[in-house]
Amino acid sequence: MTPSMTTSRRALQTIPGQWGKSKKVTLSMTSSRRMLKGLGNVVLVLMLLWTAIPFYWMIATSLKHDKEIYGYEATLIPQQPTLDNYATVFRETPYLLFMRNSIVVAVSSTVLSMIIACLGAYAIARLNFPGRAFLARSLVFTYLVPTSLLFIPMFALMSALRLTDSLHGLTIAYPGFDVPFCTWLLMGYFKSVPVELEEAALVDGCNRVTALVRVVLPLALPALVVVTFFSFTHAWNEFLYAHVFTSTNSARTVTTGLANFMSQDVFFWGPLMASTIMSALPPVVMFLVLQRWVVQGLTLGGVKG
Amino acid sequence: MRRAGLFITAVMLSAILTSASIQFVYILTNGGPSDRTMIFPVLSYNLALGGAQRLGMGATVSLFFFPVLVVFIIFLTRRMLREKGE
Amino acid sequence: MLTRRDVLQRAGTATALATTASWWLVRRAHAARDKKLTVWNPAALAPQVDKIMQEQCYAYLKQAGIKESEIDYSVIGGPQLLPKLVASLEAGNPPDITRLGSGYVQLYRSQGHLLEVTDIVDKMQKAQGGLFPISLGTVLHQGKAYGVPQSVSPWPLVTRMDILEAAKVDPPKTWDEFIEVCKKLQKPPRLTGFGPCLGLESDTDNNVMNMMWCYGGKLVEADNKTVVLHSKGTIAAVQLIADMFNKHKIIPKGSIAWDNTGNNKAYQSRQVIFVLNPTSIYAHLADSDKELYNVTGLLPIPAGPAGAIEEITTAEWLLFKHNPYPEVAKGLAEYWMAPENLRVMIEEGDGRWGPPYTGMYDSEFWKRSVFQHWRTMLERGQLFSSPGTTNAASGEVIATHVIARMMHRVLVESWEAEKAVEEAHKKVVEIYARYQEA
Numbered sequence: 001m002t003p004s005m006t007t008s009r010r011a012l013q014t015i016p017g018q019w020g021k022s023k024k025v026t027l028s029m030t031s032s033r034r035m036l037k038g039l040g041n042v043v044l045v046l047m048l049l050w051t052a053i054p055f056y057w058m059i060a061t062s063l064k065h066d067k068e069i070y071g072y073e074a075t076l077i078p079q080q081p082t083l084d085n086y087a088t089v090f091r092e093t094p095y096l097l098f099m100r101n102s103i104v105v106a107v108s109s110t111v112l113s114m115i116i117a118c119l120g121a122y123a124i125a126r127l128n129f130p131g132r133a134f135l136a137r138s139l140v141f142t143y144l145v146p147t148s149l150l151f152i153p154m155f156a157l158m159s160a161l162r163l164t165d166s167l168h169g170l171t172i173a174y175p176g177f178d179v180p181f182c183t184w185l186l187m188g189y190f191k192s193v194p195v196e197l198e199e200a201a202l203v204d205g206c207n208r209v210t211a212l213v214r215v216v217l218p219l220a221l222p223a224l225v226v227v228t229f230f231s232f233t234h235a236w237n238e239f240l241y242a243h244v245f246t247s248t249n250s251a252r253t254v255t256t257g258l259a260n261f262m263s264q265d266v267f268f269w270g271p272l273m274a275s276t277i278m279s280a281l282p283p284v285v286m287f288l289v290l291q292r293w294v295v296q297g298l299t300l301g302g303v304k305g
Numbered sequence: 306m307r308r309a310g311l312f313i314t315a316v317m318l319s320a321i322l323t324s325a326s327i328q329f330v331y332i333l334t335n336g337g338p339s340d341r342t343m344i345f346p347v348l349s350y351n352l353a354l355g356g357a358q359r360l361g362m363g364a365t366v367s368l369f370f371f372p373v374l375v376v377f378i379i380f381l382t383r384r385m386l387r388e389k390g391e
Numbered sequence: 392m393l394t395r396r397d398v399l400q401r402a403g404t405a406t407a408l409a410t411t412a413s414w415w416l417v418r419r420a421h422a423a424r425d426k427k428l429t430v431w432n433p434a435a436l437a438p439q440v441d442k443i444m445q446e447q448c449y450a451y452l453k454q455a456g457i458k459e460s461e462i463d464y465s466v467i468g469g470p471q472l473l474p475k476l477v478a479s480l481e482a483g484n485p486p487d488i489t490r491l492g493s494g495y496v497q498l499y500r501s502q503g504h505l506l507e508v509t510d511i512v513d514k515m516q517k518a519q520g521g522l523f524p525i526s527l528g529t530v531l532h533q534g535k536a537y538g539v540p541q542s543v544s545p546w547p548l549v550t551r552m553d554i555l556e557a558a559k560v561d562p563p564k565t566w567d568e569f570i571e572v573c574k575k576l577q578k579p580p581r582l583t584g585f586g587p588c589l590g591l592e593s594d595t596d597n598n599v600m601n602m603m604w605c606y607g608g609k610l611v612e613a614d615n616k617t618v619v620l621h622s623k624g625t626i627a628a629v630q631l632i633a634d635m636f637n638k639h640k641i642i643p644k645g646s647i648a649w650d651n652t653g654n655n656k657a658y659q660s661r662q663v664i665f666v667l668n669p670t671s672i673y674a675h676l677a678d679s680d681k682e683l684y685n686v687t688g689l690l691p692i693p694a695g696p697a698g699a700i701e702e703i704t705t706a707e708w709l710l711f712k713h714n715p716y717p718e719v720a721k722g723l724a725e726y727w728m729a730p731e732n733l734r735v736m737i738e739e740g741d742g743r744w745g746p747p748y749t750g751m752y753d754s755e756f757w758k759r760s761v762f763q764h765w766r767t768m769l770e771r772g773q774l775f776s777s778p779g780t781t782n783a784a785s786g787e788v789i790a791t792h793v794i795a796r797m798m799h800r801v802l803v804e805s806w807e808a809e810k811a812v813e814e815a816h817k818k819v820v821e822i823y824a825r826y827q828e829a
Contacts, residue, residue, distance in 0.1 A: 029497070070660045072581055138384055144318075144378045146325030148346035149367040152353055153358060158483035184385075239328055244354070248429070248477045249465050338647045341798035354474035355790075360481060375825070 012201070055280075060275035069269050085270035089258075093277060094249055098257035102279070103243075104233040105167055105253060109174035112233050114224075116175065117182035122212045124183070125190040127199070136187070143180035147240050150176075155244050165247050173245065174235045181234075182227045189223035190216060225290050233283045249284075254279040310384070316383045321374065345370040426718045428452075428462035430485040430602050433472045436655065437674035440740035441466050443726065447736065450734065451726040457719065462502050469651060473790075479502060485711040487720040491707060492593075493705045493774055494527050494539065494786030496538035496706065501826070505537045505673065506710040506717055510538035511725050519730050520750025525774060529593040529781050538707035542744030544735075545768035546601060546702040548693070551664045553686035554582075562690050566631060569665075569693045569772040572687040573641035576664055584641035586663030587632070589802065596788075597793035599665050600775055601626040601702040606697030611779040618823055621816035629808040633801050647789035647802060656746045667692070669704060673761075677741035691764045703772035706744065745769065793818050 061069060089095050122135050123129070147154075154173060155164075163169030193216050200201040201211045215225065236254075243256045258275045328337070336343035336351065346364060353356040353363025422628035435441050448464060467475065469501045473491065485504065511531060511746045515522055526540035554576055555562060563569035571582025585601075600610065607624030611617060636642045643663065646653065658666045659680065660683050666672065676684035692699050698798065710717070726732060733746050738756040745752075745765070757765065776785035788794070795817035800806040 023365055028725070052365065072657065074661070094565060102426075136386060137382055140382045143319055145374065146322065146346075148325050148327040149349070149370060149374070152349070152364045152367060154479065156360075162482075164478070164482045165484070245475075247479050248463055250463070259468075322684040334648065338591075339796065340804065356475050360477075 002177075008026055029121060030129070046184050057122065058277055058280075061269060062271075062277055067237050068271060085274040089275045090277075093258065093271075093275070095156075095254075095257070096276035097249065097279075098252055098254040100281075101250075101252060102236060102254040102258075103263065103282070104164060105170045106175065106232050108171045109178060109235045110228060110231040111169065113182055114228060116179050117186055117227065118180070120183045121186035122208075122216065125187050127197075127208070139180045139183050139187075143177065143184060144242050147177060147238075151244050154241065158245055164245050167251055169245050170253070171244060173241050176233045178234060182231055182260040185227050185230075186220065189220050189250040193219050204299045229286060229290055232286065236283055314381065314384050317377060317384070321377050321381065325374070397757065399698060416643065421480045422527065426461060426463050426715045428464075428488075428723065429486040430462065430723070431463045431472065431475070431489040432805075433465050433466070433490055434466055434468050435674075435740070435743055436469075436671040437678065437740060437743045439678050440674065440736065440743045443736045443739055447727060451723050454726075455719065455722055478597070482821060483700045483713060485713055487714045488708055488710050490706055491709055493622040493707075493778075494783075495787055496530050496707050496709060496714060497532065497782040498716065498786035498790075499709060499711075501533055504711055504713075506541055506712050506714070506720070506723060507535050507537060508710060508724070509536045511539050511721060511728075514725070515540070515728060516749070519746075519748035522747050523704060523749055525772075526705050526707075526747040526776070528777050529774070530707055538709050539728060540747040540789070541708050541728065543703055543705050543747050544744050544811065545765065545772045546597065546667055546669050546704070547666055547689035547691065547764065548769060549658060549666045549670075549672055550688040550690050551656040551661075551686060552688040554580055554664055555688075562688070563693050566693045566695050568761070570635065570639050573664065574639060577641060579640070581661050581662065583643040584665060585635060586643060586646060586654045586657045588649050588665045588668075589632075589636075589642070589653065589795070590653060591792045591795050591799065592649070592651045592653075593653045593789050593792070594654065594668070595798065596651075596792055597702050597704065599628070599794050599798055601634065601667060601700075602632065602695070604700040604702075604773070605697055607695075607697035608629070609778065610776050610785065610819065613777045614780040615782060615784070616827070618816060618820045618825065620794060620819050621812050625812050626808050629798065629801055629812060630713045632734055632798065633808060636802055647799065667702075670744070674741040674743035687761070689761055689764065691768060699771075701768040701772040703769065703774060705774070705798075782826070784823045787822050787826075788819055791818075791822075793822075 053277045059077055060076070063084050064075070064078040064082070065080055065082055065084070066074060068079055120139075124132055124139075154176070158164045158169050159175070161169075163172065197215050197219070198211050201215045202208075206214065238253075238258075241252045243259070246252050246256065249257065254275070258272055258279075309324075309334055324344070325343075327350060330342060330344050330347050331350065334342045335348050349363045349366040352365075352366060353360045398798045401758075414664065431442060435444075445464060445466070449459060452459060452462065457780075458589075460804065476485065476489065480502075494748075498504070512522075512527070513536075514526075522540055523543055526543055530538040531542055555572075558576055560572055560576065569585075576582075578583040579586045579778055587598040589598075603625050604610065606628040607630055607673055608620070608622050608626075610620055611626070612619055632642075635643075640827070645656065648655075654663075654666045654668055655672050655675065657663045658668075658672050660684070670689070673684070673689065676687060692701050708727070710720045710724060714720060727736075730746075730748060730751065733748075734751065736756070737744060737746055737751075738754070742756070744763070751757075753764065756762075775789060776779055776782070779785065783816075793815050797811045800811040800814065
């Protein structure tokens, strides 16, 4: 389920103008319209529960004792809440090291992707060069080929370059799936920026790069925010490459590091849930902060139709 | 329906991304009892890095899955770029 | 409008980038390894043992004058170890020392990855009465040793003695008695009788093979060439398990999805009465659940028509060749296996493994009543591939879970036992044929 689907749906409902525009419906509440709205709300509530319940379960499990987690009856609310599991994570695993690695890799790969994507999107959107259409098409193509098919050749490549088991390797590998998506999104957005503004800038003496930086990027800020956010989250959540390319703790990220400890202790679900909660926090916090721009960026520059 | 275009694009995109996602099947059943819930990515991973350690076989399995994906991808690429006004 | 200056600028930047990038990559590729020792110690499923081994490793380092920062010591979860090892061998940077079960020594030796350690094994032969033949057989190839035997673990029937005593029932001596006892004492769904591992995991291959022996089945003859999987004994054993699962219902249905810790967890959560497992459960309970620890018995396996034979698995330290400091790794293996250190690890680790030295079983620890059957088990127990030896082929049979898949055919897809056994037999024949040159 792609993220663009859920947020755009919500977005469409919060911007009443857009919804009403193509349907030409008056705003009087007839009973059938009310029923439709009620149905829509029910579906939304169900989807909310679908997404939120596992999250709640994670939090609840992280606060339970071993005996309760593995006891015969599953309890919805922890009987004797405890912070032991969180303590175990920090005491027995190098969790902070994993966090640091995740942050370093996610941030650097996002920055790298952003730079390449901005320049690339601008080139495809505005400049005219042979192979432009082909490049655009192959970008989308590349985005759609998944990592689960590419990990073997990537692994062979990384081993040959001795980049396995290092943060450098991951930082180079992640833009592989970030750049196509970011470029494609930005491409659509850059096209929506009026050409006249740039032409004015060019006349005033900017070259292409300055026009990009000074005129287009500030106007494309919502899209940039969206793209940064998705890049970061994608890199943060990435499991397969991190798992295959790294072997020692010094290079493991938060997604793969804890998977390793799963069969160390037979009763590890509590600490595992605790660490998952903590690992889920950075993207969630980022989203809460950037929420306004994400919604705006998706609807105004993203999927049109 | 005027929104059919968007719907088709979203469904195809979701289908491609889901069919290739390895995490869900790997964590839940790892191919399932007696390989009943096995999907290509998990098979490829298990062959390449599992007990028998046959990296070549794993890559071959991925390659077998590729043509199916390519058909979808070409179709979808055309749609997505058309919507961009390309 | 491109001026000459623009062109020169761009060409200059491009060249600078290209040269820096390639220089950096080449430097990386030739970077010498700075760590003196890389240890990948798989988790022992009993945390106190992991701790002791790490402490002993650091003590060795101090003795050898190596700083802790000069080594990389990782404890790795069981299922993670193999994929990591494969990936690292492919990349050309495996760890210096790791521990794997029977079969893998020969597999990696045949691929040319292992260091020869005959000197260490010879030294071990001279201590404490020497090594068990089973341990020695696993590491030797044409007279040379390629692994350091670490332990021998029989797989007893781990039992809830309190339940048996409360119902005044004697421990079952045959499989038929066993079924009756289970049916009588179990209280599904909370408490089920028998919890063998039946997922696509190595524990399953071991559990099923163990029961096959009691009915006369076996994998391969002593010549390591004639595969004899397809036999009446095998079919009878497979049918027995299928009946336990479907007809008598003494096995929890979820066991099909268990991994190697599934049966541990089931026993430790008090959901099954009997489990066939090495003492990882027992050692874990020593730390985590003293109550259950005190009522757990380690019984010999029930007998079938062909007798009662326990499974023994051995573990060995594997030392890899791509190592600029082999002496350090060898020194660590020797240190860990020195009888005094081993005694500490085993006895303070509450018997997680048995030492491979024949003479180490006379201490107070091993005289406890819970270990009263240990000697018998060690004397009559055998390895997975018996009467053949562990080799690369038997390693692959376990690694690809041929036996476990055979059980799944019967339990999940409702095949006839004979048909599933035939299919498994064909697969094993193909595997053994492939390794004939080695």
